[in-house]
Amino acid sequence: MSTIDVPLLSPQLLAQLENMELVSRKVFRGRMKGERRSKRKGQSVEFADFRSYVHGDDLRFIDWNTYARLDKLFLKLYLEEEDLHFYALIDASTSMDFGEPSKLLYAKQLAAALGFIGLVRADRVKIETLGQPARQPGPIWRGRRSLWRMLDYLQHVEPGESISLAQGVKNFCLRNSGKGIVVLISDLLDKAGFQDALRYLVAQQMDVYVVHVLSQEEIEPDVKGDLRLIDCEDSDVAEITVSAPLLKRYKQTLAAFIDSAREFCTRRGMSYLLANNQVPVDQLIASYLRKRGLVR
Numbered sequence: 001m002s003t004i005d006v007p008l009l010s011p012q013l014l015a016q017l018e019n020m021e022l023v024s025r026k027v028f029r030g031r032m033k034g035e036r037r038s039k040r041k042g043q044s045v046e047f048a049d050f051r052s053y054v055h056g057d058d059l060r061f062i063d064w065n066t067y068a069r070l071d072k073l074f075l076k077l078y079l080e081e082e083d084l085h086f087y088a089l090i091d092a093s094t095s096m097d098f099g100e101p102s103k104l105l106y107a108k109q110l111a112a113a114l115g116f117i118g119l120v121r122a123d124r125v126k127i128e129t130l131g132q133p134a135r136q137p138g139p140i141w142r143g144r145r146s147l148w149r150m151l152d153y154l155q156h157v158e159p160g161e162s163i164s165l166a167q168g169v170k171n172f173c174l175r176n177s178g179k180g181i182v183v184l185i186s187d188l189l190d191k192a193g194f195q196d197a198l199r200y201l202v203a204q205q206m207d208v209y210v211v212h213v214l215s216q217e218e219i220e221p222d223v224k225g226d227l228r229l230i231d232c233e234d235s236d237v238a239e240i241t242v243s244a245p246l247l248k249r250y251k252q253t254l255a256a257f258i259d260s261a262r263e264f265c266t267r268r269g270m271s272y273l274l275a276n277n278q279v280p281v282d283q284l285i286a287s288y289l290r291k292r293g294l295v296r
Helices: 011-017 064-070 103-120 144-155 165-175 195-202 244-267 281-291
Strands: 036-052 074-082 085-090 124-129 180-186 206-214 225-230 237-242 271-276
Touching (some): 085 165, 124 165
Antiparallel strands (some): 036 074, 225 237
């Protein structure tokens, strides 16, 4: 079955996501008033505090009852509501077209679920892939009515983008210089390494989450005998004989790779999450991403 025929969000998952919201750990200023409260004081509808009146303040916010009692002018302060920007950055390279379900389909389902949470809360939602040109931004969606346009966009994301992880992330950063939350969904498989790519994200004024997607076949390979391996991205060929010692070394190398990615992110203030494609997306969000503080 083509991935374009696979529904990204089931009705059951949509119902589960309805009452969630995305959470930013950083205070930022949006261009519009959304549906979330900020630590900034503004002119919303929920009272927060008082402060003394100073010349030039808006007289409409003076508390005249307090003035009648104390003969002093005080201004009412309210909780300002913020406009949160949510970005999902998907790795659509050839290596993501592996596993059952494929890592790319899993990434699209996760991006769709997080995007839906943002749409319900009137956040600004933008989903892009690593292969998008630096000067070609993706569409921006806001509000529940944008769900079907977002899903249609995701359904047409196909594997095969030939761009390095670092260049893809760099292009994303050039297109999107604002603040908010960015979730990179990738297998981090690049012969040049993942470090340079993640350094670009560190430089952004965003909450950064790295969801490291691997398939069960990569985590626990069920292979044996003589094999001819062909790299799906650059066609490099390697002939190997799979033995117990070789599988042991492979698992040790994979564990070191995962640990290095986790440590790199943690030391730089990014949240890292390893995602097995066999873990349902609803469980990943409700349990693991809730614990990481991305949703509540």
